[in-house]
Amino acid sequence: MAVIPVDLAGRGYEVRVAGGLLADIACEAAPFLRKPHACIVADANARAHWAAGVERSFAEASIEPRWYEVAPGESSKSWDSLARLTDWLLDQGVERGDHVFALGGGVVGDLTGFACAILKRGCGFVQLPTTLLAQVDSSVGGKTAINTPAGKNLVGAFLQPALVLADLATLATLPPRELRAGYAEVLKYGVLGDAEFFDWLEEHGAAVLALEPAPLEHAVSASVAAKARIVAEDERETSGARALLNLGHTFGHALEAETGFSDRLLHGEGVALGMVLAARYSARRGAITLDEAARVTRAVDAAGLPSEISALGLDCDGARLTAHMLHDKKMDAGTLPFVLLRGIGEAHLARDVDLADVTAFLDEQLQAH
Numbered sequence: 001m002a003v004i005p006v007d008l009a010g011r012g013y014e015v016r017v018a019g020g021l022l023a024d025i026a027c028e029a030a031p032f033l034r035k036p037h038a039c040i041v042a043d044a045n046a047r048a049h050w051a052a053g054v055e056r057s058f059a060e061a062s063i064e065p066r067w068y069e070v071a072p073g074e075s076s077k078s079w080d081s082l083a084r085l086t087d088w089l090l091d092q093g094v095e096r097g098d099h100v101f102a103l104g105g106g107v108v109g110d111l112t113g114f115a116c117a118i119l120k121r122g123c124g125f126v127q128l129p130t131t132l133l134a135q136v137d138s139s140v141g142g143k144t145a146i147n148t149p150a151g152k153n154l155v156g157a158f159l160q161p162a163l164v165l166a167d168l169a170t171l172a173t174l175p176p177r178e179l180r181a182g183y184a185e186v187l188k189y190g191v192l193g194d195a196e197f198f199d200w201l202e203e204h205g206a207a208v209l210a211l212e213p214a215p216l217e218h219a220v221s222a223s224v225a226a227k228a229r230i231v232a233e234d235e236r237e238t239s240g241a242r243a244l245l246n247l248g249h250t251f252g253h254a255l256e257a258e259t260g261f262s263d264r265l266l267h268g269e270g271v272a273l274g275m276v277l278a279a280r281y282s283a284r285r286g287a288i289t290l291d292e293a294a295r296v297t298r299a300v301d302a303a304g305l306p307s308e309i310s311a312l313g314l315d316c317d318g319a320r321l322t323a324h325m326l327h328d329k330k331m332d333a334g335t336l337p338f339v340l341l342r343g344i345g346e347a348h349l350a351r352d353v354d355l356a357d358v359t360a361f362l363d364e365q366l367q368a369h
Contacts, residue, residue, distance in 0.1 A: 026061035106138035113144030132182025151327035181268025195345030248274030318362030
């Protein structure tokens with residue numbers, strides 16, 4: 001098992017990475033079980049695959065699991081879903097010292113975490129991520145949120161989990177498309193801050209996607225460690241360090257918004273395409289070479305992820321995509337900073353980006369084949 005600490009003063013926690021963790025959840029999470037029952041929020045897919053093993057482990061510890069099921073997909077990150085979940089948690093008598101378990105992907109983690117952040121002004125929660133994207137990104141760092149008509153993740157709170165159990169066995173049940181979407185976040189850590197890790201992924205990415213145990217554990221652990229370092233330095237995204245984790249997200253969120261936050265473009269796919277666009281735009285500004293931008297594109301292509309806007313078949317122009325960006329959470333005093341590259345493994349926050357130039361760039365990308 002790999003154990004990665006997230007060092008935060010007085011609120012540090014561990015991310016444990018291994019196969020089979022859910023089968024031993026009662027032991028792994030024992031310090032957070034104060035009552036003879038446990039509230040578990042799960043999406044329907046995760047519950048179908050993993051409820052039996054979780055229940056066996058809890059039964060051996062004389063713990064009754066109480067399930068709350070949410071529908072898979074971004075539509076569950078809504079005001080209505082949040083209201084229903086918080087009402088259920090209150091009905092279960094959840095107290096401030098209790099911990100709620102979130103079993104599933106990023107949607108369940110975000111929704112459950114936000115509910116716990118506001119329930120009685122804050123109770124605890126444990127992340128049990130079952131997707132690659134959630135294991136390497138959304139389950140670590142304490143960002144919780146729901147979506148609104150104005151955009152993605154615009155209403156939320158910071159609440160660090162008490163523990164994250166990343167059971168690698170859960171990844172075997174993922175559809176290939178969802179696994180590839182999660183791999184986009186793994187690639188992101190190499191592109192933004194670790195050139196050697198990017199080199200390693202160029203060589204071993206296929207093995208990671210094939211779920212070979214050793215490469216998979218290394219990729220997940222290295223990704224979590226990278227995020228943990230940044231979160232420890234800049235928990236609430238105030239110094240700029242944590243903002244680098246948004247590499248690919250400004251472009252990607254605009255594309256997600258244009259596709260209605262739907263299965264037409266999964267979040268990880270948007271991040272992958274957004275990274276390609278960020279690399280190409282960095283090259284347009286002369287910050288990196290065209291060869292470096294092409295390397296990012298090749299890595300995305302090799303993973304079977306989208307690398308061209310034109311392939312999405314969008315009926316819009318660059319101005320419309322740029323308009324979506326104006327709802328970005330990073331907007332500051334009317335300006336939008338972009339995470340761009342000075343090289344592979346060297347991201348930075350650019351605060352001098354001309355949105356008119358971004359619009360022209362996007363128009364070119366929309367027309368490219």
